[in-house]
Amino acid sequence: MTTLDAVDDGARAQQPSFRVVKGRERGYHRAAVDTFLSAARESFESESGELTAEEIRVASFPLVKGGYVIGDVDAALGRIEDAFAARRRDKAIRDGRAEEWVQDARDQAQTILDHLARTRRQKFARTGFLAFGYRVDEVDHVAARIVRFLRDGDELTVEQLRSAAFRMQRHGYHEEQVDALLDATVDVMLAVR
Structure with a gap:
């Protein structure tokens, strides 16, 4: 199971994809993160792949009360970036480059x-x-x-x-x-x- 699969499975179950901050702390806007991760999954699964590893690295989300724990989302984005970069590298190798x-x-x-x-x-x-x-x-x-x-x-x-x-x-x-x-x-x- 890839990181993208795990993220999508969490969304399908209607449970938060990541831990949610408690109290007055701020975290990443949940809908913004979920929407971005859904788009990342679609892009990864398509052959054309509109998103790049670089675009994943610079993704940012509004900070709100009751949002996702920042460290959890950042760690997942890092793994997703790695997957996109590996796919690009593997394609270059397959293409004889x-x-x-x-x-x-x-x-x-x-x-x-x-x-x-x-x-x-x-x-x-x-x-x-x-x-x-x-x-x-x-x-x-x-x-x-x-x-x-x-x-x-x-x-x-x-x-x-x-x-x-x-x-x-x-x-x-x-x-x-x-x-x-x-x-x-x-x-x-x-x-x-």
Whole structure:
């Protein structure tokens, strides 16, 4: 049974697909999550597959009282993203494009390494002095782990990158740039899994 099957089975039983937050806590809007997961299932089962692993990674949902537990939904989305990426990789291999696939992953990895070779505390553009961005030291720490993974083969998992969270600071790194590099690294990791 795939993750998508398990999610769909829960919806058919008219029970929540995930745990629901209690009390005053906020969670992901249940109908929005269920609708997205239904569309993901349909896309996965169709040969054309309209959704991509990247679109699943950036999916977002409104936060509401009585919503789904965020961690549970995020973990399921990670598994679904993995399934979409594996399907895309397998199709490339079946189509005789394995060498091209590997070369694309190497090229993307080299682009990431080239970007992260920048000077410490200057790896990404910074926000203005009064604006907030990601904490520079925390991002640089994760960047160093990515470099060690890509260059030296040190241990790093997709789940660790997906769960990377940074505190905010004035004159920090631009969030969009950091997030884009993390997404690109996840793409490389999923391509060679």
